[in-house]
Amino acid sequence: DAEITQSPRHKITETGRQVTLACHQTWNHNNMFWYRQDLGHGLRLIHYSYGVHDTNKGEVSDGYSVSRSNTEDLPLTLESAASSQTSVYFCASSTGQGFSHEQFFGPGTRLTVL
Amino acid sequence: AQSVTQLGSHVSVSEGALVLLRCNYSSSVPPYLFWYVQYPNQGLQLLLKYTSAATLVKGINGFEAEFKKSETSFHLTKPSAHMSDAAEYFCAVSSNFGNEKLTFGTGTRLTIIP
Numbered sequence: 404d405a406e407i408t409q410s411p412r413h414k415i416t417e418t419g420r421q422v423t424l425a426c427h428q429t430w431n432h433n434n435m436f437w438y439r440q441d442l443g444h445g446l447r448l449i450h451y452s453y454g455v456h457d458t459n460k461g462e463v464s465d466g467y468s469v470s471r472s473n474t475e476d477l478p479l480t481l482e483s484a485a486s487s488q489t490s491v492y493f494c495a496s497s498t499g500q501g502f503s504h505e506q507f508f509g510p511g512t513r514l515t516v517l
Numbered sequence: 518a519q520s521v522t523q524l525g526s527h528v529s530v531s532e533g534a535l536v537l538l539r540c541n542y543s544s545s546v547p548p549y550l551f552w553y554v555q556y557p558n559q560g561l562q563l564l565l566k567y568t569s570a571a572t573l574v575k576g577i578n579g580f581e582a583e584f585k586k587s588e589t590s591f592h593l594t595k596p597s598a599h600m601s602d603a604a605e606y607f608c609a610v611s612s613n614f615g616n617e618k619l620t621f622g623t624g625t626r627l628t629i630i631p
Binding site: 434436438443444445446447448451493495497499504505506507508509510511 | 549551558559562611617618
């Protein structure tokens, strides 16, 4: 069955370190999204991509970057981790074709920055 | 610009009672509307969606929602709550053309009282 996976599921790192969170989908979806989930804020969009080599900033993109070299993967990089980036991170994908707009979510990565 | 307001960050209902979770949206173009559910330590799962067809939408697990344009609302209901409905629920909006980006509300945590 098609799915979307994230790794690692849990990560503890130190302030100032570079961290990369992986997202891999086998739906063959064009669109991929990264969100962070924080209490009282719901899900906020960090970056998104509409296809290979396409990336766009979301509402909370400062301190994060993404690159899309193939259809299946959209890794999220924290250039220099800060305590404010302690959060749960979700990756999602959607077809990008037709009018469904439904997004399929991965299980999440819990990141702690000490 | 789009936005979603979920009234009540916490809702408690007795088992067997009506569940009503409120969602109001703001959108400058005809919207697509979604309800997602998140169980503890899991990703988000689609409950139901409105994409400009029938205004009363039925979803999984006995949930339904009604799109009311005049009230800019998309409230989620279930006639009889079950213990397994305890979770966090998110309302989301996207525009009915273009980029498939979702804007999420801040979520409502539903507790079921035995």
